[in-house]
Structure formats: structure tokens, C-alpha cells
Amino acid sequence: MEASSVHAPExxxxxxxxxxxxxxxxxxxxxxxxxxxxxxxxxxxxxKVVDGARSAMSAFGVSFIWHRTWDAVANHFGALDFIFxxxxxxxxxxxIGGPIAIAIGLYLSELAPRGVRGxxxxxxxxxxxxxxxxxxxxxxxxxxxxxxxQFGPWLNSAFGxxxxxxxxxxxxxxxxxxxxxxxxxxxxxxxxxxxDLFAQVPADIKEGxxxxxxxxxxxxxxxLLPYTxxxxxxxxxxxxxxxxxxxxxxxxxxxITTHGLSLNVFNTGDTLASRIASQYQGAVSFLQISSLFxxxxxxxxxxxxxxxxxxxxxxxxxxxxxx
Amino acid sequence: xEAASIRPSLKAHGRARRRLLTNRAAELVAIVAAxxxxxxxxxxxxNVIQRAVPALNIDLFTQVQATYGEPGGGIxxxxxxxxVMVALxxxxxxxxxxxxxxxxxxxxxxxxxxxxxxxxxxxxxxPSIVIGIFAYGLLVTGSGQAAWKASFALGVIMLPIVSRTTxxxxxxxxxxxxxxxxxxxVAKWRTVLFVILPTVRGxxxxxxxxxxxxAAGETAPLLFTTSIFxxxxxxxxxxxxxxxxxxxxxxxxxxxxxxxxxxxAAAFILMAFVLVTSLSARFLLSRSERKLRGR
Numbered sequence: 001m002e003a004s005s006v007h008a009p010e011x012x013x014x015x016x017x018x019x020x021x022x023x024x025x026x027x028x029x030x031x032x033x034x035x036x037x038x039x040x041x042x043x044x045x046x047x048k049v050v051d052g053a054r055s056a057m058s059a060f061g062v063s064f065i066w067h068r069t070w071d072a073v074a075n076h077f078g079a080l081d082f083i084f085x086x087x088x089x090x091x092x093x094x095x096i097g098g099p100i101a102i103a104i105g106l107y108l109s110e111l112a113p114r115g116v117r118g119x120x121x122x123x124x125x126x127x128x129x130x131x132x133x134x135x136x137x138x139x140x141x142x143x144x145x146x147x148x149x150q151f152g153p154w155l156n157s158a159f160g161x162x163x164x165x166x167x168x169x170x171x172x173x174x175x176x177x178x179x180x181x182x183x184x185x186x187x188x189x190x191x192x193x194x195x196d197l198f199a200q201v202p203a204d205i206k207e208g209x210x211x212x213x214x215x216x217x218x219x220x221x222x223x224l225l226p227y228t229x230x231x232x233x234x235x236x237x238x239x240x241x242x243x244x245x246x247x248x249x250x251x252x253x254x255x256i257t258t259h260g261l262s263l264n265v266f267n268t269g270d271t272l273a274s275r276i277a278s279q280y281q282g283a284v285s286f287l288q289i290s291s292l293f294x295x296x297x298x299x300x301x302x303x304x305x306x307x308x309x310x311x312x313x314x315x316x317x318x319x320x321x322x323x
Numbered sequence: 324x325e326a327a328s329i330r331p332s333l334k335a336h337g338r339a340r341r342r343l344l345t346n347r348a349a350e351l352v353a354i355v356a357a358x359x360x361x362x363x364x365x366x367x368x369x370n371v372i373q374r375a376v377p378a379l380n381i382d383l384f385t386q387v388q389a390t391y392g393e394p395g396g397g398i399x400x401x402x403x404x405x406x407v408m409v410a411l412x413x414x415x416x417x418x419x420x421x422x423x424x425x426x427x428x429x430x431x432x433x434x435x436x437x438x439x440x441x442x443x444x445x446x447x448x449x450p451s452i453v454i455g456i457f458a459y460g461l462l463v464t465g466s467g468q469a470a471w472k473a474s475f476a477l478g479v480i481m482l483p484i485v486s487r488t489t490x491x492x493x494x495x496x497x498x499x500x501x502x503x504x505x506x507x508x509v510a511k512w513r514t515v516l517f518v519i520l521p522t523v524r525g526x527x528x529x530x531x532x533x534x535x536x537x538a539a540g541e542t543a544p545l546l547f548t549t550s551i552f553x554x555x556x557x558x559x560x561x562x563x564x565x566x567x568x569x570x571x572x573x574x575x576x577x578x579x580x581x582x583x584x585x586x587x588a589a590a591f592i593l594m595a596f597v598l599v600t601s602l603s604a605r606f607l608l609s610r611s612e613r614k615l616r617g618r
Contacts, residue, residue, distance in 0.1 A: 133542040
């Protein structure tokens with residue numbers, strides 16, 4: 001810089017330097033502002049949702065969480081049925097979808113022939129691209145009748161003695177249909193994360209395992225799964241987070257009527273998200289709208305906990321990528 | 324002959340056989356799982372196409388909705404509404420998202436970088452129905468519904484997608500490029516805007532395309548922000564608009580067979596748009612990654 005100033009005309013260089021100094025500062029602060037905005041946005045979301053819930057909070061207090069009534073006439077509202085519905089559907093979806101997704105991850109990283117690996121991986125991820133409202137439409141008009149006519153009678157006759165399948169579904173709209181739809185949504189998320197996790201396991205320890213004469217499955221069970229345990233937990237959690245927050249497809253297929261804390265998956269049900277979504281036109285009183293916000297607060301807390309836990313686990317087992 | 328009789332058998336027995344069978348079974352489970360997922364995708368897509376094709380016609384794109392119970396009519400207002408709202412959301416979310424990514428990858432200290440990335444991940448995990456009531460509480464209460472309010476909610480959903488993809492791709496830009504630019508005496512802001520950004524155009528396009536695909540299919544943020552509208556083609560974002568996802572949502576539970584059919588047709592249009600968009604995003608991403616890695 002010093003040397004070049006000898007040759008360049010003083011004024012031009014000064015003004016260019018000044019512009020560059022301002023340019024650097026301007027770009028830094030504009031981008032910093034945008035970044036700060038994204039952090040502030042989370043704060044604003046939390047503030048606004050809590051703010052909307054304020055009058056329900058002062059009317060019902062914390063007992064809102066364990067009250068079961070949702071009575072628009074008596075203007076008394078409680079969240080327990082919906083919290084239960086959200087947790088119950090999510091647990092089922094995770095129990096069904098989690099192992100399937102991890103198996104898909106194993107297939108994609110270890111078993112699939114090189115040529116089809118990319119194609120099948122992309123197709124599985126495409127499953128996540130189907131809009132939830134389309135999956136819901138399919139759920140109510142195609143899957144629903146199958147649940148009613150096939151799954152229902154079959155599961156009821158085989159497992160009717162358990163509390164889960166103790167009655168026949170009265171229509172295609174049932175907790176079971178919602179669980180299937182949520183499972184379909186959860187699988188691509190968890191599968192693609194677990195595939196990436198398996199791909200990051202160092203090749204030498206895999207080869208070491210094969211060198212000891214282990215079969216492929218023994219290598220997966222003995223090396224891949226223990227090595228990626230933390231990551232897998234968070235992959236399943238992230239999938240579960242999707243299931244917790246899904247509103248539209250669940251609203252379409254679950255029937256939007258609770259049977260209390262029934263374990264029977266062939267009953268209709270309701271979740272936090274689907275209750276909010278289904279009331280978009282039905283909420284009349286101010287207190288009812290505020291109660292919907294209260295449900296939103298609970299939902300937000302649940303999904304923040306899920307996501308934070310997943311992020312913390314991911315960072316703890318830090319698999320640094322690129323950066 | 325002699326040699327063959329003393330050669331040990333290569334067939335597994337006992338324990339080894341059991342291990343091999345277990346392995347075979349485990350592999351089979353994984354293969355069934357993967358192909359099962361692909362089959363579900365195929366079934367959904369085929370079902371939508373099968374049911375949509377008989378309902379597809381020109382009226383769908385040129386007419387507004389018929390009165391309940393009457394045949395005919397179309398969903399032109401929903402198509403226009405979706406286009407306008409997603410375009411508006413994109414116009415805001417993409418520039419802001421890219422700015423955030425620039426800060427994170429070019430300016431921020433390690434600690435700050437981690438916080439902003441965490442914030443983006445958290446934002447990405449907020450359920451879209453919560454974004455919906457947030458937009459309702461922030462913008463709709465007291466002043467009524469409008470399409471731009473829905474666009475705002477969609478923009479909030481798009482933001483982390485754009486940012487995260489852009490951050491990833493900025494991380495692939497070789498440091499030598501930055502160093503070379505600085506060594507030539509180029510100021511940092513010029514380096515970022517005129518050297519770094521042009522090399523990641525593909526990545527930004529990918530992020531934006533992914534975000535558009537996601538936003539186009541979102542229904543939950545629209546319920547509280549733009550669900551009461553005129554039955555006419557509306558292009559003024561200060562008014563509420565119909566949209567494809569909302570039409571599907573309402574018509575899927577309708578008792579009217581015509582509306583059911585139109586729900587399938589709308590689902591077909593939406594799904595075709597979303598799948599084509601995400602496929603092209605995937606293509607763009609692999610192309611720009613290859614370009615950056617190969618350098």
C-alpha cells in the first residue's frame with residue numbers, strides 16, 4: 001500500500017480508501033444487523049405467542065395444562081387432552097419410523113450399490129418434499145379407507161386384547177391414520193441424517209471390523225451404531241420434532257375429537273397443533289383465541305426442548321463438517 | 324481328485340452359518356425399509372396423478388371457484404394467490420437470508436457464529452402453525468387479514484433454509500480465493516460482494532429454490548392470515564387471497580364431490596411444482612458443489 005501511494009495520485013487513492021473503509025464497515029454492520037434480526041425474531045415469536053396467551057394464562061393459570069375440558073359455551077379451556085394427543089402420536093411415530101429410518105440410513109451408506117445409492121437417497125428425501133396438505137389429502141381419502149377396512153379389523157382381531165387396538169375404527173379418521181402419516185413425514189428426515197452420520201464413521205475402524213472377520217451386520221451393530229449413538233438420538237429427536245409440530249396433515253386425518261386419555265389408536269383424537277389449526281375459523285370469544293395461543297406456547301416449548309436437545313447432542317458429539 | 328477330497332468345505336456350519344443368516348436377515352430388513360419408503364412415495368404420487376387427471380381442464384386455470392354444490396369452476400384465484408404470496412416472501416427472505424449467511428461466514432467470530440447458527444436451527448424447528456399464530460398476533464389482530472401478512476409468515480419459514488444452505492456453500496469457497504483478493508489490496512467488502520458471492524451463486528439459488536418449494540406447500544401459516552377472501556382473482560397483497568394449499572385443505576374435507584376432485588387437481592399442481600422445484604434445487608446444488616470442490 002505504501003509503495004503504491006507513490007505512483008497513484010494522492011486524492012483518488014484517499015477517496016477510494018475512504019470508500020473502502022466505509023464499505024467494509026457498512027457491509028459488516030448491515031449483515032450483522034440481519035444476523036441479529038434472526039436472533040431477535042425468535043425472541044419476538046416467543047414474546048408475541050406468550051402475549052397472545054396472556055388472558056388465558058391469567059384466567060386458568062398453570063392448571064390449564066392438566067385440565068381436560070375444551071368448552072366454548074362455558075368458556076372453559078384446558079390442554080391436557082391435546083398434550084397427550086401430541087405426545088402419544090409422536091411416540092408411536094418415533095417407535096415405528098425411527099428404526100425404519102435408521103435401517104434406511106444403513107442401507108444407503110453400507111449396502112446400496114454405488115449406482116443406485118444416490119437415486120434412492122434422493123427419492124427418500126423427496127418424500128419430505130411432499131407438502132403436508134397433500135399427504136393429508138391422501139391420508140384422508142386413500143389411507144383412511146384402508147385403515148378402516150383393512151388395518152382396523154386385522155389389528156383388532158390380532159391384538160384386540162391390548163389397550164391399543166381394543167375397538168374397530170368407526171371411520172378412516174383415527175389416531176392410527178395420523179400416526180401413519182406422521183411416520184411417513186418423520187422417516188426421510190431421520191433417514192437422511194443417519195445416512196450422513198454413518199458416512200462420517202472413519203473407514204479404518206470399519207475396515208478393522210471387517211478385518212476381524214465380522215459380517216456386515218455385526219460391523220453395523222458393533223461399530224456404526226455405537227459410534228454414532230448420540231447423533232442417531234438427535235436424528236430421531238429432529239424427526240420427532242417434526243411430528244410434534246405437524247398441524248395440517250394431522251388435522252385432516254385425526255378426526256379432531258378427543259376421547260380423553262384413551263390409548264386406543266382407532267379412536268379419533270386431537271393434538272396441540274391440530275386443535276389450533278382446526279379452530280382457525282371457529283374461535284369466537286377472546287378467551288378462546290387466547291387459549292389457542294396458550295396451546296401454541298405449550299407447543300412452542302415442546303418443540304424448542306426437542307430441537308435444543310437434538311442440537312446440543314449433535315454439538316457434543318460434534319462431527320465437524322467442512323467449516 | 325485327491326486334492327479335492329482334502330479341501331475343507333466352504334459351506335458355513337453351525338455358528339458361522341447362524342452369523343451369516345443373521346447378516347442376510349438384517350440386510351434384507353434394511354433393503355425392505357429403503358424400498359418401502361420409495362414405494363410410499365410412488366404410491367402417493369401415482370394416487371394423486373390418477374385422481375387428478377380426470378379433473379384437469381382449462382377451466383381449472385381460468386375460472387374462479389363455483390358456488391358450493393355446483394359443478395365446474397376452477398382454482399385460478401388459488402394459483403394466482405400462491406404465486407403472489409410466495410414471490411413476495413421470496414423477495415424479502417432471500418436477500419435477508421444471504422446477508423445473514425455473509426455475516427456468519429465472513430465476519431462473525433467463532434462464538435457469535437455458533438449462536439447465529441443455533442438461532443437459525445431453532446427458527447427452522449419452530450412449528451409452522453406457531454409461526455402462523457405469531458403472524459396473527461403480530462399483524463392480523465385488530466387490522467384484519469392480508470396476503471402480505473401471510474407472505475411475512477412464509478418468509479420467516481424460508482429464512483433459515485436460505486441462510487443455512489448459503490452458509491454451507493460459503494464454507495466450501497477455498498480460503499485461497501479470499502487471500503488472493505486481499506493480497507491484491509482489494510477491500511473486504513469488494514472481496515465479499517464481487518469475488519466470493521459470484522462463486523456461490525449456484526448455492527444461493529439452491530437455497531432459494533428449496534425455500535420456495537417449502538413455502539409453496541405450507542398451509543398452517545395461511546390459516547390465520549389469509550383464509551377469508553373474495554372469490555375472485557386478487558393480486559393486491561393488501562387484500563386476503565386464496566392459495567393452493569388452503570384450497571386443498573378445505574376441499575379435502577368437503578362433502579361435495581366436485582370439490583374433492585378439485586382438491587386432487589390442486590394437489591397435483593402443487594405437488595408437481597414442489598417436486599420439480601426441489602429436484603432442480605438438488606441438481607443445482609450438486610453442480611455448484613462440484614464446481615467449488617473441483618477448483
